[in-house]
Amino acid sequence: MDSKTIKNQLQAEWDNLTVDFKTLKDQAQAEWINLTSGNNYWVRVGYGTSGYAAGAKEIFEYLTEKTKTMNNVKVDLVGSLGLSFAEPLVDVTKEDGVRVFYNNVDIDIAKKIFNDHIKKNNIVKEFVFGQICSDGEKALTGFAELDKIEPLVHTKRIATKNCGNISPTDINQYIANGGYEGLFKALIQLTPETILEEVKSSGLRGRGGAAFPTGVKWSFLSGSDSKIKYILCNCEEGDPGAFNDKGILENDPHMLLEGLILSGYATGASNGHVFIREGHEIPIESARKAIKDAYEIGFLGENIMDTGFNFDVEVSLTGDSYVAGEETALMEAIEGKRAMPRFRPPFPAAFGLWGKPSNINNVKTLAYIPSIINNGSSEFKKLGSGNSTGTAIICLSGHIKRPGMYEIEMGMTISELLKNVGGGSSSKNDIKLLQTGGPLGGILGASDFNIKIDFDEMAKAGAILGSGGIIVGDTSTDVVDLVRNLIAFNQFESCGKCFPCRLGNTHMLDILERICMSIPNDKDLDVMASIGNSMKTGSLCGHGQLGYNPISSALKYFKDEFDEAVKVSSQPSPRVSGKMILPTRTRP
């Protein structure tokens, strides 16, 4: 075959495919327009684990039951907008395309929404939270525009742009909003090398905690010529305080899936695994449904979009084990073994899952890929600060007025985040500290709230941005007690492979228990520092290496409180918080 024939053939293929995807997209868009500005009522109930915990399921069931005989009403569970404080969040759209939101909906409010808004087209003014409309001219008077006020006006939604807008179970709604276009573009027009360069040039760094440049990590895998290569997507997310991985998976699973397929294409991988902890039913079901739909349409499987690229994805479940989120322990868990870290080298890119070259990426990292490919790396790079490009997906919880999941531009300061996004303290007390980056992360005192949220500044301050979980404590927080809780978590979750971590955490917990029960020893702080040092040098993975972080970072800001707590005195101190209630189960 000469080059002209090949070119003609490619052109024919290209035309053919364009038509295919266009038809798909046109159909999806027609459906979407009908939903959002058709003659019907579209009622969206914000769901996800967060909405569920707030009681959204009952509201959804009530509205579905009430409207089941009405042809002009469609009630859907959509993802969560991230505004956990306002959940259950319900919105009603009519033909003007304006979404009218009701917050903290209970059954009584739901009854009013049904009787007045849906049946009689009278908005229940006293319970309206606000409105969102794409066409500013159509905005209703008298209601705040949610995307123009706090907290949403301070967010920059890239990876979470669809969350709360579309139904996670409907692949067409994703396609109608620009989904799978990046994949389509890449498979037809771009070589794997180009994608790799694009991701490298975007400056994207891993959002799982280590902040390693994603493009560089991918190039380790693409360099291997093995026939079978794995991309492992880590959604283990055992970090208390972080719920953004599960958030993306349950609110917009196709965003992750598209990123996963793109990473497979860029690195020449053959298989993907989405790794989740058993028991988190909503994200698991969401991932399974998305994978099934992607297979049916032909975005997964053999010869994807007729390009000769094959890629398979499946969901892998793990049991309760925090360490299973560590990259080599994760591979052990997928292989069905005890989730204990492996020795490195060999590194996963050479010897990973089932001994094959593998790459592990966090959910959030992969969820950025579609927009980087679709809009170009330069768009992504425009956002951010220093070596941290793009956005950070932050989970706020604890003593904060507006807990929730927010995607913000890197470089916003902590105090801006707390004030403009979080709305300040939830109590009359001021905010005293933040616990960031999960239980192996750090504690950040109020004196450093002027630092920027990016990987480097946070690390410099001794707190880790990590996976983006930020737990807020007000001045009523007993920092010694909080540290005891973190060490108790780490002790309970140590896999037990390296004895410095296994025994070190146990000793540190014993010491902290004694301190909290007012029977300290004046050497306690020195002993813990020495244990922490042994754990750092003598452990295979981050669980032991970073295990002293909560204590060292807390000492940086609250040394006086620790000094007070370990003062040996004949008088019982006011600090008698008693023994902590903890699980006694252990790993034999």
Add this chain to the structure above:
Amino acid sequence: MVELKMPQKEVILKVIKNQPSKTHTVLSSLLAVSKEFHYVPKNSIRLIAEYTKKTVNDVWGVASYYTNFRFTAPGKATLDVCWGPSCHLMGAQKLLKEVHKLLGINEEGETDDGKVTLRYSTCLGACAHAPVCAIDHKLFGKTSINKIKDRINDI
């Protein structure tokens, strides 16, 4: 070896053969069995070993590692109370004490009447609504002892 009771054995075999994902391992089989029965029946260990071509020791090794597995039947309902740092700051320890009083037990495990199994969970994934609890994986947030009481009365 004593032949297993037919019905349960049949169910176990069916469950481990019909797992939703393609890759079947010791862990995935244990998780599937545990999901079906809410615990891992002792006789499933050998069946999983045979199915995955591993030894009984291998299976026990995995089963004893993950803290979600239990080997006796739980109570009628399982109550998970989160004690992670978010929930800790929002009063999880106080809630746990109240739960102990309510259930008449002072550690994880079953109540005397076998109605409720209490478990301490490290994170249920809805930290924004702390303190978070779950009954049989059904999450609820901003938990007060009265919320738990109402739900337990419904069991």
